[in-house]
Amino acid sequence: VLCTAAARLVQFAGCSRVAPVSFIVAMVLAIAGCAFDISHVQRVPTTFVAASGGPDWTLDQDHSIGVGSGFPTQLRHGTHWQLVGRVPEGDVYHTSDQIVTVEASNIFEAMLVVQGVQVAGFYLPVEHSFVAASDRPALPIERRSTP
Amino acid sequence: MNKTVQRAAALPRLLLVWMTLAVLAGCATSGATYTELQAKLAPPPAGEGRVFIYRTTVLGAAVQPSVMLNGTVVGHAVPRGFIYLDRPAGNYTISTETEVTRTLSLTLVSGQVRYVRLNIGMGFFVGHVWPELVSDQEGISDIGECHLVGS
Numbered sequence: 001v002l003c004t005a006a007a008r009l010v011q012f013a014g015c016s017r018v019a020p021v022s023f024i025v026a027m028v029l030a031i032a033g034c035a036f037d038i039s040h041v042q043r044v045p046t047t048f049v050a051a052s053g054g055p056d057w058t059l060d061q062d063h064s065i066g067v068g069s070g071f072p073t074q075l076r077h078g079t080h081w082q083l084v085g086r087v088p089e090g091d092v093y094h095t096s097d098q099i100v101t102v103e104a105s106n107i108f109e110a111m112l113v114v115q116g117v118q119v120a121g122f123y124l125p126v127e128h129s130f131v132a133a134s135d136r137p138a139l140p141i142e143r144r145s146t147p
Numbered sequence: 148m149n150k151t152v153q154r155a156a157a158l159p160r161l162l163l164v165w166m167t168l169a170v171l172a173g174c175a176t177s178g179a180t181y182t183e184l185q186a187k188l189a190p191p192p193a194g195e196g197r198v199f200i201y202r203t204t205v206l207g208a209a210v211q212p213s214v215m216l217n218g219t220v221v222g223h224a225v226p227r228g229f230i231y232l233d234r235p236a237g238n239y240t241i242s243t244e245t246e247v248t249r250t251l252s253l254t255l256v257s258g259q260v261r262y263v264r265l266n267i268g269m270g271f272f273v274g275h276v277w278p279e280l281v282s283d284q285e286g287i288s289d290i291g292e293c294h295l296v297g298s
Contacts, residue, residue, distance in 0.1 A: 126238040126252035
């Protein structure tokens with residue numbers, strides 16, 4: 001019904017025959033893009049074990065970490081990170097200096113998972129899941145200290 | 148006859164005025180603002196945290212979906228309105244539903260205050276309202292002139 005209405009509307013406006021087809025395609029894309037959940041992240045159930053006393057560090061520069069959703073997570077320069085636990089995928093770090101979320105069609109509060117100085121992904125504490133980073137960038141760390 | 152024609156011609160204008168008034172009435176948000184209430188608000192009870200959920204924009208004012216906390220309706224996405232909820236420390240999801248359901252998951256620690264902004268985006272038939280966790284600084288800056296619409 002929508003397509004017919006669109007085609008008639010365009011024809012009424014005096015456009016060529018190609019125009020209604022383009023218009024319909026545009027409408028279908030709009031429906032697909034707006035009305036449905038199109039962006040997902042791959043979540044893997046994981047086991048979190050609380051830990052503390054590990055080395056903490058400060059991020060040396062802004063950093064963007066993708067998870068394949070099209071909405072990378074921005075980590076800000078100057079944020080201070082503390083070890084809060086471990087998952088099989090790496091050490092879990094938390095910061096109080098910024099909000100960290102993994103974003104797709106839905107948004108998940110997240111903590112950073114690091115292996116050595118490389119980002120492994122994110123731990124989602126509500127979902128008890130791990131989301132892998134698209135690549136494994138080395139973190140530009142300003143300093144590390146062991147309390 | 149002329150008067151009848153004039154009245155008929157005025158009808159669309161009256162209709163427009165009526166619709167405008169109806170829309171404005173729908174947009175109007177009463178209740179104290181966050182700035183007015185801030186000093187009077189007691190901290191969350193022991194063992195609980197507080198979540199402020201607010202919407203600043205009047206864009207798409209007619210779209211005011213229910214706001215759900217862990218699947219239970221706790222309010223509506225009223226333009227320039229806010230609600231606050233004191234809840235035990237734990238894990239929560241906040242969701243809104245229009246054409247689609249948009250969900251935010253967050254943790255709440257005892258004594259913690261969190262700010263969730265309801266944004267509006269384009270949809271096909273109706274706009275989408277989606278909750279976003281923002282920093283305390285951003286939340287306090289945003290919410291100042293929003294009105295309490297329930298708690």
